[in-house]
Ligand code: ADP
């Protein structure tokens with residue numbers, strides 16, 4: 001099983017769109033896939049037409065009590081594609097869990113019940129608080145969606161460093177695996193230059209021993225495509241909404257490259273009981289929503 005945290009501290013970069021559609025593409029290629037909505041905005045749940053109410057068991061309930069039956073909370077939205085939904089009460093998790101000794105390991109515990117999936121993808125909030133740390137502790141790797149604009153390079157270096165360092169505090173085997181370019185405008189000189197710079201940056205990090213030293217820039221970039229922005233209002237993945245548009249084709253090809261990358265790498269999704277939380281330094285990392 002591969003467990004992927006989709007992370008970027010910036011909002012609006014394509015995290016939710018990528019989690020939904022990359023996950024849906026993997027499901028279509030035969031992977032039993034689970035999407036976890038870890039953002040209190042609940043955009044992933046809404047994108048897939050799930051409106052959780054007070055009677056729904058959500059990720060918040062499971063974080064507070066990991067012994068609840070997590071499989072009952074799953075909503076199947078397409079063949080091979082299930083969702084662990086959120087609602088806006090998830091925002092309270094931060095303070096509700098604050099004084100719990102195992103506050104970063106709750107999700108990992110929940111995932112013990114999810115042995116039947118090949119892939120779990122987590123849509124993380126744009127901050128490095130308790131929710132994201134739960135995601136990092138439970139993940140084998142991090143996927144960073146970003147846009148190729150001119151501040152991207154400064155941002156991405158810092159982001160990979162922070163996520164890598166913080167992540168390893170709760171999960172020593174965490175790998176900052178890949179970057180996906182979203183809303184890409186490949187015809188612009190700026191985007192081309194940023195992509196070139198990104199390649200150089202990642203090449204220079206090779207063999208550095210840092211958590212992001214094996215980070216790959218995934219192909220292809222996902223082009224800007226209005227269908228991807230329309231699909232959420234219909235509560236559908238891009239494949240249910242318009243399976244032949246550029247957005248669907250790009251996410252399909254992106255899924256193929258992720259699966260090809262995984263075929264070449266060892267799998268290190270953490271299991272509960274192995275890899276203890278060594279120190280709690282990460283507990284003090286403040287949220288940062290820019
Ligand atoms: P995040 O989860 O990082 O905040 P979203 O995935 O919600 O970002 O994307 C931000 C906005 O951009 C959303 O309205 C989404 O529909 C739109 N969007 C994302 N990817 C694309 C794309 N490739 N082309 C066009 N619009 C996109």
Ligand code: MG
Nearest residue numbers: 015016039043
């Ligand atoms: Mg989002």
